[in-house]
Amino acid sequence: MEDITPRQRQVLDFIAAYQHRFGYPPSMREIADGLGVRNLFGIQRHMAALEKKGAIERSPGSSRGIRLNNGIAYPGQEEQLYHGDEPLAHYLPIVGTVRAGMPQTPVEDIQGYYSIDRNVARSGGTFFLRVKGDSMINASICEGDLALIRPQEVANNRDIVVALVEGEATLKRFYRENGRIRLQPENPNYPPIIISGDDGDVSIVGKVVGIYRSLD
């Protein structure tokens, strides 16, 4: 997969971003337009080279018959792609530590990006948090998992939420009972956090709506 020239990489990025944006691959002319090129033949050559190098597969004669083999493999470049005025790629940031400033994305803490299904991430501020520690191990949430967080300050009983405790984000199960709030770890080695009366130094950042784990 090496030997891909910078220009070919741009083509590849554009295809990936277009696919991501529209749900189907671009046509030759759309690729040319996207790269600001007036002509198709150069794009054809790039496509042939990319196919020869294994980056894509094609179905000859079929419109938009492009299949990406490695997908979006270049983190850090996809934000630069535009189609007209609109940015093509939309990713959810993976933040390392959650802060009080959320859900404003703390750019300097972004570990990477993860593209995600729209119906999972329908609201704008959704983000990923990489799980640290084993406080939710009995809820089958492990260290290293990506927790998909929907920012919100309220929660229902038994929701798993991101709580900001002493400046650090942890996952807890949320309970509201007789006038107080209990944040319960799913691990007997950890004590629950009780918030009675008015708010202490604990706040709810959001709700965990999904868990993603890579075993590869």
Added chain:
Amino acid sequence: MEDITPRQRQVLDFIAAYQHRFGYPPSMREIADGLGVRNLFGIQRHMAALEKKGAIERSPGSSRGIRLNNGIAYPGQEEQLYHGDEPLAHYLPIVGTVRAGMPQTPVEDIQGYYSIDRNVARSGGTFFLRVKGDSMINASICEGDLALIRPQEVANNRDIVVALVEGEATLKRFYRENGRIRLQPENPNYPPIIISGDDGDVSIVGKVVGIYRSLD
């Protein structure tokens, strides 16, 4: 999303299956061919109906300009999405029961589709299996999770694999030790499966490369 006729659902299923197999949506004629229909106009009507009902979106005049809209919306026979603002690169079928015939997609067993990042699902035959039972609970894999499976007949030690045991698919951790194979559940309530010497009635279907869980 109600009011979708059985025939329209077949169209929707075909689009999803085609998208999964080829990486791009089908053309009108391909849909008609896939449904055994000689004509396009009926398909056009179905497409218009599906768009009106919100199941898909289309880009008029654009070849293969189809986006499946819905997410996992219908229990049992859902199709999955892709959409303008936040489409995902790929569709994977969710199969209910794994068979010896895999990785050829058994269309009649498809429970639904789940879109997933392309750099997770790079090879063609990858699919989802919905986890049944609690045999891997100590590996934090729960009933109802979607296990992302990469079909393969070989595995490394400690890989979590899909094993076909007595016609049913279960997840086990794979061990090869002193000339035999051990399929170890991650639950002390279940016994390991030992395959000694030549193959018995147990086969490896694929390797678990990801776990996805929705808590919403």
Added chain:
DNA sequence: CGGTGTAGTGTACAAATATACACTATGTCG
């Protein structure tokens, strides 16, 4: 009965699209 909704057939045409060829320009490397 007529009215309505769903579904299929045959045909036609304009637009979108992939593919091809000849030519030019710019680098790098021996």
Added chain:
DNA sequence: CGACATAGTGTATATTTGTACACTACACCG
């Protein structure tokens, strides 16, 4: 310098594809 690889332009053509219209068939319902 020449050989070679990468990259862009203009043009042309056959194929693929979306879209449209007129007509038929069937089931359901008041």
